[in-house]
Amino acid sequence: MPTKREIAAFEAGIKLGALYHQFVGSPVSIKTAGSLERAMQESISLQPYVRKVVVSLNRHMLNENVFGYCELEGRMMNAEVEIDYEGELVRAKLEYDAAKNYPLMSLL
Amino acid sequence: MPTKREIAAFEAGIKLGALYHQFVGSPVSIKTAGSLERAMQESISLQPYVRKVVVSLNRHMLNENVFGYCELEGRMMNAEVEIDYEGELVRAKLEYDAAKNYPLMSLL
Amino acid sequence: MPTKREIAAFEAGIKLGALYHQFVGSPVSIKTAGSLERAMQESISLQPYVRKVVVSLNRHMLNENVFGYCELEGRMMNAEVEIDYEGELVRAKLEYDAAKNYPLMSLL
Amino acid sequence: MPTKREIAAFEAGIKLGALYHQFVGSPVSIKTAGSLERAMQESISLQPYVRKVVVSLNRHMLNENVFGYCELEGRMMNAEVEIDYEGELVRAKLEYDAAKNYPLMSLL
Numbered sequence A, B, C, D: 001m002p003t004k005r006e007i008a009a010f011e012a013g014i015k016l017g018a019l020y021h022q023f024v025g026s027p028v029s030i031k032t033a034g035s036l037e038r039a040m041q042e043s044i045s046l047q048p049y050v051r052k053v054v055v056s057l058n059r060h061m062l063n064e065n066v067f068g069y070c071e072l073e074g075r076m077m078n079a080e081v082e083i084d085y086e087g088e089l090v091r092a093k094l095e096y097d098a099a100k101n102y103p104l105m106s107l108l
Helices: A004-023 A032-047 B004-023 B032-044 C002-023 C033-045 D002-025 D033-045
Strands: A052-055 A077-085 A088-097 A101-106 B050-055 B077-085 B087-095 B103-108 C051-057 C078-083 C089-095 C102-107 D051-056 D078-084 D087-099 D102-107
Touching: A004 A032, A004 A052, A004 A077, A004 A088, A004 A101, A004 C002, A004 C102, A032 B032, A101 B004, A101 C002, B004 B032, B004 B050, B004 B077, B004 B087, B004 B103, B004 C078, B004 D002, B004 D102, B103 D002, C002 C078, C002 C089, C002 C102, C033 C051, C033 D033, C051 D033, C051 D078, D002 D033, D002 D051, D002 D078, D002 D087, D002 D102, D033 D051
Parallel strands: none
Antiparallel strands: A052 A077, A077 A088, A088 A101, B050 B077, B077 B087, B087 B103, C051 C078, C078 C089, C089 C102, D051 D078, D078 D087, D087 D102
């Protein structure tokens, strides 16, 4: 039987995996980053056991292509989720790891 | 050689196909529909030759699951795009066709 | 500090969240379900710490629309993932819960 | 009133936009590129008026991250669709344009 804390960690993973793969590839620019961040936050906040979601897109990475925008990539996303599973609180984050060149998800 | 008008129609199709398949599956509720609509609009507006995008989610279809939200389905989306390809204007829409039970995309 | 088992549970959640939100909305039919299952399995198998992924789409739910296909919904997906995080093994599944009418993810 | 050819061009655009935004972000490697290509082809082939879809992922661009895989990006995808709308045949492609550094979609 998993512990409550393991279940909370599992739920945190679901939210970050969902956030990432639902929105990766979305056209985005510095002008529209704010509305995409807000939609991402509010969307994932609806999922079960979520207490908080904060999403922040790295404006420095939003380089413009020839048509003046780019597409959301994993390395551009910073996110933190807080899960409350039956009183057990767990936090996790998604953050670009420059050394590994990988958008890393981890429990806090 | 395609005509400018055919190219404009092609571009309109790209935008509706992108809008649909980028955001379908996003968690959404009546409370968050507004932020998702706005992000969808602003995101697709960035793509080439777009003059206007309007997205409206059908609140009547946003039925709550056991956790109080639902996921975006094609039949919930109404959208209209206006393309300007070298002066050739084309409009197209995505709208649920109840008779066909299908989220239909069409040129206007 | 999270335990290895909590991290393994977190990783399992990531995989199911990713699987779900990457592929939900894909056009699918009984004829093409096999290739989609295989791509889903092989794709998610690449992610860190995955030991096994099995995906099975419920053919009984693949009802044809007016054009002879449907789109992948959460309730159609059955999946099981096995994570090995530094020797700690965790299994989790995604399965439609008919009583809740919800595609439920859970640790095994 | 749009011509049949404009509608066929519109339908071609829908397919490429759908293909791109449904599958962008999928974990992929040289070993799994074949199953993803096949699923992409078969999935989009189901959509209305499609006569043929060919998808080819550029193996040279599938660089491995620290965990031995990458995620599907637009520039890695080559695709060609053939639409038959009431006898009007239209072909379109998605191909990385190196000069523009952009995954360009165009009518053939």
